[in-house]
Amino acid sequence: MATIENGSRELAGKRALVTGGSRGIGAAIVRQLLDEGAKVLTTARSGTSTVPEGASFVPADVRTRAGARALAEAAREALGGVDVLVHNAGGARPYEGSSAIPDEAWQDALDLNFLASVRLDSLLAAGMRERRSGAIVHVSSAAVPAPVAPFLHYTAAKAALENYSRGLALELAPFGIRVNTVTPGRTATPGGQETRQRWASLAGASEQSTATTPLGRDGRPDDIAHAVLFLVSEKASWLTGSNLVVDGGEFPRG
Numbered sequence: 001m002a003t004i005e006n007g008s009r010e011l012a013g014k015r016a017l018v019t020g021g022s023r024g025i026g027a028a029i030v031r032q033l034l035d036e037g038a039k040v041l042t043t044a045r046s047g048t049s050t051v052p053e054g055a056s057f058v059p060a061d062v063r064t065r066a067g068a069r070a071l072a073e074a075a076r077e078a079l080g081g082v083d084v085l086v087h088n089a090g091g092a093r094p095y096e097g098s099s100a101i102p103d104e105a106w107q108d109a110l111d112l113n114f115l116a117s118v119r120l121d122s123l124l125a126a127g128m129r130e131r132r133s134g135a136i137v138h139v140s141s142a143a144v145p146a147p148v149a150p151f152l153h154y155t156a157a158k159a160a161l162e163n164y165s166r167g168l169a170l171e172l173a174p175f176g177i178r179v180n181t182v183t184p185g186r187t188a189t190p191g192g193q194e195t196r197q198r199w200a201s202l203a204g205a206s207e208q209s210t211a212t213t214p215l216g217r218d219g220r221p222d223d224i225a226h227a228v229l230f231l232v233s234e235k236a237s238w239l240t241g242s243n244l245v246v247d248g249g250e251f252p253r254g
């Protein structure tokens with residue numbers, strides 16, 4: 001990938017932790033951070049072989065407090081500290097309707113899509129505060145402003161994430177730490193495709209592969225990663241508390 005400015009690597013010397021970097025959007029984020037010179041540690045529950053070359057990998061389940069603690073510790077050991085923190089791991093399977101979503105699925109969706117970020121931020125922001133610099137990105141979903149019954153556990157958790165991200169940005173701004181959200185629309189990833197197939201089969205239809213966005217195609221993982229890369233770079237040094245929607249113009253927003 002071409003570097004952003006005149007051959008200099010935008011993130012040289014930066015230490016980055018990306019959750020869910022073994023495939024899809026997370027793997028694209030890892031690749032772009034590496035291309036810009038960052039040292040990158042990523043995590044997933046499995047899938048070491050699919051992690052982009054050049055990144056370090058530690059297996060962890062970010063849904064649990066213990067997983068978050070182990071990951072923060074691994075990041076301190078492997079990187080010596082974290083300057084760039086990207087919360088990408090997320091998702092949820094659909095159900096027939098809100099009352100079919102079991103209690104454990106609500107908890108699971110909250111743990112993965114919301115509380116994982118809260119816990120890791122709190123463990124890793126301390127070092128950023130000491131250094132008086134850092135960039136955090138939370139990955140939300142363009143489904144938040146258009147919630148549908150099969151995914152209410154997921155969209156409610158992502159809505160909480162967006163609200164929390166904005167508040168955290170204001171809290172950490174005096175310490176030179178920027179916190180932003182990237183909101184992807186329908187993006188072609190293994191997880192996205194599997195989820196849409198499940199949703200279609202619940203509705204008795206087959207997955208539609210035709211592009212539905214005003215820009216005429218689904219998103220690519222790199223489309224989302226470009227937005228993340230921008231937000232963690234110096235080019236975004238006056239952006240905090242923002243929500244960058246990358247969705248081909250698809251979803252309505254309030």
Ligand SMILES: NC(=O)c1ccc[n+]([C@@H]2O[C@H](COP(=O)([O-])OP(=O)(O)OC[C@H]3O[C@@H](n4cnc5c(N)ncnc54)[C@H](OP(=O)(O)O)[C@@H]3O)[C@@H](O)[C@H]2O)c1
Nearest residue numbers: 020022024025044045046061062090091141187189191192
């Ligand atoms: N694709 C879309 O259309 C779309 C649209 C809107 C928003 N998003 C958001 O974008 C982000 C990435 O989505 P994606 O489509 O790229 O997902 P994906 O293809 O399912 O990849 C998810 C990544 O997260 C990891 N992961 C999942 N659960 C984890 C856990 N408990 N602990 C640690 N790692 C975990 C996965 O590895 P393991 O399974 O091995 O753990 C994998 O590396 C998510 O937050 C998603 O909600 C995606």
